[in-house]
Amino acid sequence: MGVELDKLSNLTRKEIVDRAEGGDTTMLPAVREMIRELPDAVAVLGDTAQSIREHLIEKVTPKGTGVIGREAKREFVEEMIADLAGPDPSRLESLLAEQVATCWLHLQWLESAFAWREEFPISWGKYMQRSIGQAQRRYLQAIRTLAQIRKLGPSVLQVNIAADGGKQVNKA
C-alpha cells in the first residue's frame, strides 16, 4: 500500500483485506495498491518455499542414500509440483502447487520423525501429535485453496501477479 493510503487510514493490511473480503468496496482502492506489490511478494514466497523444501528434502532423505537419494527426492517433489500445477499453469497455480508440495514434505518429515525410535517419552508423542495435526491442517487447506482457485476459473487466474518479464497469467 502506498504512503498516501497509509496516511488516510490507520488500518493494517490485514484489516483492509478482512474488510474487503467481507464486501466493503471502499477498501478496494487499497487492495488494488497491494496488487501492485504482489510480484515482489510472489518472488519472496517462491524463494521461501524453495529453501524450506531444500531443508525438508535433506531431512526426509534416508540416511546413507547420500546425493542420489536427495536428488531422487528432489525430482519426485518437482514432478509433484508440475502435476499439481497442470499444463500451462498461471503464476498463482504454480505458487499454490508449490505450497501443497511444501506442506506435504513437511508432513512427511514430521511423520517420519514421530517414529524416530521404538520407545519415546510421552511428552515427545504429545508434541509430535500436535505438530502433525497442525501440519495436516495446513496441507489440507493448501489443497482446498488450489482446488478453489481452479473452480473459480479464469477471472481469478487472470489477475496478474507475475513480475516484469515473468510469466503472465492472462489466458483469456
Add this chain to the structure above:
Amino acid sequence: MAWESRNGRGRYYTRSKRVNGQVVREYIGTGPRAEMIAESDALKHRERVATRRAMKTAMGDIESTSELLGRYHVLTEGLVRIVLIQAGYHRHHRGKWRKRRGR
C-alpha cells in the same frame, strides 16, 4: 542414585524411586550385586540424558521449520485473498467466496 557412606563404614549404593507419587529411597547395599545395579542405573541415566538432549534438538528444529512454514502459509493464503478480492469476489465469515454484483 548415589553411593553413601555411614559412619565411615563402607559405601552403600542407594537410589530413589517414586511410589504412589512419593519419593522413596531404596537401599541396594554393597558388593558386586550393588556395583552391577549401579552401573546399569548409570547407563540408563546416560541414555535418558542423551534422549532428552536429542529430543530438545529435534524439537528446536521442528519448531523453527514449522514457524517458517506457518509464516509462508499465512502469507500465501493472504496473497490468494487479495487476488480473489481483486477479481471481484467477497465472502462473509470465512464462508464461500462469491462474485460481487455488477462485476
